[in-house]
Amino acid sequence: MQFDLDRYAAAATRLDLTGIDFDAFRRLPLDPTTLRCLRFMHDVEHHTVCYLRDLLVTPAHRDPAVTTFLSVWNYEEMWHGDALGRVLAAHGEEGGAPRVARLRRGLGLRDRLAPALHALGAAVAGDAFGAIHMTWGAVNEWTTQAGYARLAERAGHPVLSDLLRRIMRQEGRHIAFYAGQAERRLAVRRRTRRIVRGALAHLWRPVGAGVMPADEVRFLVRTLFGGPEGRAAAQRLDDRIGRLPGLAGLGLLTGVVDRTAAAVPPSASARAAAAPSPPARCDVVSAVRPAA
Ligand SMILES: [Fe+2]
Numbered sequence: 098m099q100f101d102l103d104r105y106a107a108a109a110t111r112l113d114l115t116g117i118d119f120d121a122f123r124r125l126p127l128d129p130t131t132l133r134c135l136r137f138m139h140d141v142e143h144h145t146v147c148y149l150r151d152l153l154v155t156p157a158h159r160d161p162a163v164t165t166f167l168s169v170w171n172y173e174e175m176w177h178g179d180a181l182g183r184v185l186a187a188h189g190e191e192g193g194a195p196r197v198a199r200l201r202r203g204l205g206l207r208d209r210l211a212p213a214l215h216a217l218g219a220a221v222a223g224d225a226f227g228a229i230h231m232t233w234g235a236v237n238e239w240t241t242q243a244g245y246a247r248l249a250e251r252a253g254h255p256v257l258s259d260l261l262r263r264i265m266r267q268e269g270r271h272i273a274f275y276a277g278q279a280e281r282r283l284a285v286r287r288r289t290r291r292i293v294r295g296a297l298a299h300l301w302r303p304v305g306a307g308v309m310p311a312d313e314v315r316f317l318v319r320t321l322f323g324g325p326e327g328r329a330a331a332q333r334l335d336d337r338i339g340r341l342p343g344l345a346g347l348g349l350l351t352g353v354v355d356r357t358a359a360a361v362p363p364s365a366s367a368r369a370a371a372a373p374s375p376p377a378r379c380d381v382v383s384a385v386r387p388a389a
């Protein structure tokens with residue numbers, strides 16, 4: 098089904114929090130593992146505007162349909178971060194501007210280079226850049242939505258489940274745009290499909306991996322996509338990605354899950370479960386687009 102961009106933009110609104118009882122978390126707090134995942138998600142949702150900065154130096158800014166979508170997407174992601182910050186605050190944790198400012202202060206040189214690297218990457222990709230951007234976005238939105246679903250399932254907290262369901266609904270609209278665009282752009286040329294496949298195979302990393310500490314990324318992957326149910330969810334994501342033209346059998350998610358399981362013993366990952374995450378650093382510019 099064709100994505101109705103005008104309707105999407107006209108209906109844009111901040112996340113509806115009507116009836117979400119944040120005080121319920123004071124009476125029935127979340128477990129440390131869930132909170133650690135939420136800190137990660139909070140930080141990455143709030144980082145969307147920085148991803149947008151990196152994208153606007155690429156040819157993405159020339160397409161008004163893309164910039165209309167990105168404007169609304171960025172707005173909605175900011176409110177996702179805000180809502181997750183309120184969950185953290187209900188647990189006596191810092192969320193929102195002070196935490197975001199600390200994260201950004203810790204990003205360093207690679208963050209400052211990110212726009213230039215994106216511009217360079219787009220120049221190298223040439224005509225295929227738009228397809229890379231849209232496919233990357235689809236993969237990340239699918240992954241994010243699945244991550245929220247897994248977290249809600251794992252936490253079993255009624256208020257958190259309600260909140261995450263509302264966020265996931267908006268992520269679903271992001272998926273509709275990115276996946277529709279990816280499908281259309283990938284269908285045109287075999288060369289584009291080959292370039293997009295190569296870019297994903299060699300450069301894609303989980304959402305947030307470019308800005309969050311590697312330990313936190315591994316923890317999130319293990320928590321949400323470890324074990325039989327988690328790996329089955331990763332396989333479903335791979336199957337969905339594989340239905341895009343030219344991307345069958347890529348195995349992005351199961352690859353990450355299996356490498357993470359092999360690299361980090363569960364006990365090592367669990368040690369830091371109760372600790373607040375340290376200031377984030379930028380490992381490397383994670384290529385085109387990210388987000389949540
Ligand atoms: Fe999203």
Ligand SMILES: [Fe+2]
Nearest residue numbers: 142174177389
């Ligand atoms: Fe989001």
